[in-house]
Amino acid sequence: MRVLIADDAPFDVQPGATVGDAEIDALYASTGPLLRLNFVATLDGAANGPDGVSGSINSGADHQGFAAMRRAADVLLVGAGTVRAEEYGPAKTPLVVVSSKPTLPQSAQGANVVLATTESSGAVESDRVWICGEDRVDVARVIERAREAFGPHVLCEGGPTLAAELVAAGLVDELGLSWTPHLVGGARSTHPRILDGTDVDVDLTCRHLLEEDGTLLGLWRVTR
Numbered sequence: 001m002r003v004l005i006a007d008d009a010p011f012d013v014q015p016g017a018t019v020g021d022a023e024i025d026a027l028y029a030s031t032g033p034l035l036r037l038n039f040v041a042t043l044d045g046a047a048n049g050p051d052g053v054s055g056s057i058n059s060g061a062d063h064q065g066f067a068a069m070r071r072a073a074d075v076l077l078v079g080a081g082t083v084r085a086e087e088y089g090p091a092k093t094p095l096v097v098v099s100s101k102p103t104l105p106q107s108a109q110g111a112n113v114v115l116a117t118t119e120s121s122g123a124v125e126s127d128r129v130w131i132c133g134e135d136r137v138d139v140a141r142v143i144e145r146a147r148e149a150f151g152p153h154v155l156c157e158g159g160p161t162l163a164a165e166l167v168a169a170g171l172v173d174e175l176g177l178s179w180t181p182h183l184v185g186g187a188r189s190t191h192p193r194i195l196d197g198t199d200v201d202v203d204l205t206c207r208h209l210l211e212e213d214g215t216l217l218g219l220w221r222v223t224r
Contacts, residue, residue, distance in 0.1 A: 046191035061212035074151025082159035160196035181214035
């Protein structure tokens with residue numbers, strides 16, 4: 001992996017230098033409370049490929065960044081639609097699934113998986129079911145409970161609707177975004193951008209930009 005920009009690196013590195021897994025982990029490490037979004041997109045801005053999932057547009061370099069961000073996180077946060085589309089299973093890192101329905105998607109059953117839903121869904125509060133809001137999921141309450149239960153570093157892996165709600169609520173601190181060298185075209189209804197549904201107007205500053213085999217891995221911090 002080649003460093004293009006790393007003004008905020010926790011170690012000495014020059015543009016053009018090659019970094020390995022240990023340095024990549026250090027670039028994505030954090031201390032204290034953090035909500036980070038992680039997405040991959042094509043060069044024309046699609047958050048998924050021809051088959052409707054992100055796996056068909058990612059790359060080996062993107063997976064390195066993805067794995068580093070997961071290692072840094074205390075808990076994963078994912079919308080139920082993305083869990084179903086991407087066929088998420090239980091992970092080593094605790095997983096909180098946000099849904100308006102009273103049950104978890106079938107693929108995501110597991111001891112370290114929590115459902116965050118609404119009172120109107122009919123679900124019953126328990127250790128693995130969090131009632132966060134009456135008719136709409138209160139994303140701020142979900143983040144609060146995720147930190148109380150698992151730790152301060154929350155990594156949201158989508159989908160675009162949940163991510164947009166988190167940004168609009170002022171909860172997001174960082175965006176990890178990979179661009180892979182693909183074009184898919186199509187309509188936004190089938191190939192959404194990384195944020196979808198809620199208008200936002202947010203500025204960010206670049207922490208680092210890495211490159212390997214045409215894939216660009218960036219990390220940006222929300223300007224407040």
